[in-house]
Amino acid sequence: MADEQLQAQVAYEDLQDLQREFDEVETEIMRQQAKLTATLYERRAATVAQIPRFWPLVLEQAPPDIDQYIQPSDSALLLLSLTSISVSRFELDVAPQSLAISFTFAPNEYFTNDVLQKKFWYRKAMDGWSGLVSEPVRIDWKKGKDLTGGLLDLVIKAWEQDRGKVSGSLSAEQKSLSKKIENTGMGGASFFAWFGFVGRRISAEESVEANKIEAKAVADHKAGIQTEGSGHDHGDQEDEDLALEMSLEIFPDGDDLAVAFAEDLWPGALGYFSSAQEQDAMSDFDMESDDEAPDLAEKLDDSESDTVAPPLKKHRSQ
Amino acid sequence: MADEQLQAQVAYEDLQDLQREFDEVETEIMRQQAKLTATLYERRAATVAQIPRFWPLVLEQAPPDIDQYIQPSDSALLLLSLTSISVSRFELDVAPQSLAISFTFAPNEYFTNDVLQKKFWYRKAMDGWSGLVSEPVRIDWKKGKDLTGGLLDLVIKAWEQDRGKVSGSLSAEQKSLSKKIENTGMGGASFFAWFGFVGRRISAEESVEANKIEAKAVADHKAGIQTEGSGHDHGDQEDEDLALEMSLEIFPDGDDLAVAFAEDLWPGALGYFSSAQEQDAMSDFDMESDDEAPDLAEKLDDSESDTVAPPLKKHRSQ
Structure with a gap:
């Protein structure tokens, strides 16, 4: 039995190596795909600009993982005023997962912005987590027209004070945001609350450092040097910080929605x-109509x- | 207004060209991905072979688009006897979409086969449709153990007579298959009925011909030569044939299930x-157990x- 256990142990370690190598290939494929399709997307943008209501029509057909976040009042705005959507991978060389999603609007009764752009950075945390993080984006609502009912503004206010740092105790702004989120419940929140998504607070510096540590662990492992697991477990303090961060999040699935835009709606x-x-x-089937x-x-x-x-x-x- | 209409007309034609070029890039990406991951999949197969019940455990976590087709009696067989799954793209150069999905089994009480392999060919029809088609695979059921209740055998019988050709009137075997399908209703059918999936009857020859015609239409279009739409509409006869084919299909979503295996379960x-x-x-959380x-x-x-x-x-x- 001891032999079998040893064998299984080795197999499990191999799986981790394999997973890492699969991830690397996948990242490279993502990069190549972005490069190969870049000019096609430019041509598409030029072409669809000539077709009235192209993007609103696309959005009306959006799959459930996008559609579920679009409320009727959002729809009214989007259908009438959305003029284009575009997705770019702005860190193609270092992190092709990073995304910028831009929405262009015609003048409308809700806000004064022409463009709303939401950026997502692919970051790695010291605890081993990796994923997309973002910063809140201000929307200049017209009076009485804020579809988030003031929540997005609160997020911006709390964020601006300390660039989203969360530690120990919450600031006054953070407390009032957390309270408002708790009282509101975010089911049925406006799609535009997504612009307030932050996700985990991981700085570019932490991410660089975490990648370095992992790269060293991989090299050590390949050279046969034993290291104690690189991704450390959460301490109580870290768990508490994570919980605090979550209590300030107005759009918990914001990263999933970004991926759905980038990997489904945009290419499709x-x-x-x-x-x-x-x-x-x-x-129109039953109507005698000449198609235009x-x-x-x-x-x-x-x-x-x-x-x-x-x-x-x-x-x-x- | 006439100008605008002309502009829209040009835009729509451009969209078709773009779609075709996107498809070409996607096919190329699929090809590259298969090549870049080939050795990783080989290593994975060797590694997971050392881990007891790896594939049954994976299958237990399968996403809904696979899980929905696995009935409790299928589960019993799969959990106890499935030893491996593998997916290969056997026409990588001409059609990387084509798939072969193999399941290896330990001796079991249901059938005598060691391996069940289902192949899917990516074909293009003269009417413009493209997708995966297949041929029924026989399962050598032990007595009284046929999980499809005889349906799969009927499919094979009807198929063997005329290699699945359907036209005009059905053969005696086809009629009895069609009747049985109609009477059974296929909701809740065994996962193993999937091995009987055929899909559209499109020969390799028809596919080659259809691709040639499309290639010519594309070249003509690029050279500015006007051609009447390459994909012709269905005539009444063709619609009837399609309906007949469908009446013989024991697993209508067989192609979707193949794609779910190949693009989700297998890579994931x-x-x-x-x-x-x-x-x-x-x-195990509450139990004091030493992990093995x-x-x-x-x-x-x-x-x-x-x-x-x-x-x-x-x-x-x-």
Whole structure:
């Protein structure tokens, strides 16, 4: 039995190495994909700019992991005033996972901003966690039109005081934010609360340091040097800090929503647009109408439906 | 207004070109990914072979788009006897979408096969459709143990007579298959009925021809030559044939399930295994137990949870 245990032990260590190498390949693939598609996305942007309501129609067909966050009042604004969406991977060389998502708006009755851009940085924490973190983005609401009911402003206020540092005890602003979140409950929050998402407080410096430590551990491991596990467990203090951070979060799934935009809606926009047209055609079915424009849905449809679901059309669980 | 219409017309044509170019890049990325990960998958197979019940544990954590097709009686067989799963892309150069999915079994009370392999070919039809098609795979059930209740055998019988050709009127075997499917209703069918999936009847020859026609249309279009739409609409006869084909299908979503295996379970196996271990650890929480093996879940966990969900761990809608 001891032999079998040893064998299993070795196997488990190999799995960790493998997982790391798979991750590296995946990162490289992400980088190549971004490079290979860059000019296609530029051409797409130029083309769809000529099609009225392209992005609102795409958004109407958004999959549940996006759609669930869009409330009726958000819809009204988005459908009437959204003019474009774009996604860029602004740290392609160091972290192709990092994202900037931009929304452009026509003049509207809700806010004065032309563009709302939300950036997500891919960071690694000293405790081994890695993922997307962000900073709150201010929206200049018109009077009485704040769809977040003042919450986003509170987030900005708490953030500006200390750049989101959370430790020991909360500041007055943080306390009032935390209280408001607790009292509101965030189910049914406006999509625009997403612009207040922060996620874990991990500085660029911490991330660089954590990556260095991991790289050293990997090198040591390859050289056969035993090291005590690089990712340390959380102490009580750290658990408490994490809980405090969470109590200030107005959009807990903000990172998931960012990924859904970047890996589903953005690459699949042509497919979603074609679904929108299809739906439109269906509802016109009984009417004797001369189509004003050729129906893309019809043309894209055959290759669209029931295909291997190339991620550029309709995303599946890839 | 006429100008605007013309502009929209041009934009729609550009979208079709763009979609095609996106598809081409996606195919190339798929090819590169397969090449870059090939040796990693080989190493993974060798490593997980040393871990008892690796694949059954992975399958227990399968996402809904796989799990929904596994009935309790399938589970019993799979959990006890499944020894490995592997996925290969056997037409990497011409069609990286084509898949072969193999399941290896220990001796069991249900069937005598050691290996069940299901192949899916990526084909293009003359009507413009493209997707995965397959051929039924026989399972040598032990007496009284057929989990499909005889349906899979009927599919094989009907298939063998004419290699799945469906036209005009059904053969006697096809009729009896169609009737049985109609009477059974396939909700709650065994996972093993999937081995009978056929999908659309598109021969390799038709696919080559359809690709040639499309390539010519694309070249003509680029050269500015007007052609009447390459994908023709279905005639009544073709619609009827399609309906007949569908009436013989015992697993209508067979292609989706193949893609879920290939793009989710297979690349994400290490992540699912780690979830299984995590769950196991949770249920042991209250017991004073000496772990027999180091807990991979604990080690993978930090980077696992709440990360950008690299497709190699838990798949999201990429």
